[in-house]
Amino acid sequence: MGHIKEPDGVDFIIESPPLTDKEREKISEFIRKQKIKAKNRKIKSTQRRKDKVI
Numbered sequence: 001m002g003h004i005k006e007p008d009g010v011d012f013i014i015e016s017p018p019l020t021d022k023e024r025e026k027i028s029e030f031i032r033k034q035k036i037k038a039k040n041r042k043i044k045s046t047q048r049r050k051d052k053v054i
Helices: 021-040 044-052
Strands: none
Touching: none
């Protein structure tokens, strides 16, 4: 991925509106579910490497 250079005389300023409590809770719940899903997932690539080693 490359670096985007700002043209002379132009400033890229990004301002996002603050999150509402409802939005913040939805994001937190999504992250919580993803962490649980990742924790329960088996690592298949490691198992394959063990099978190939003789």
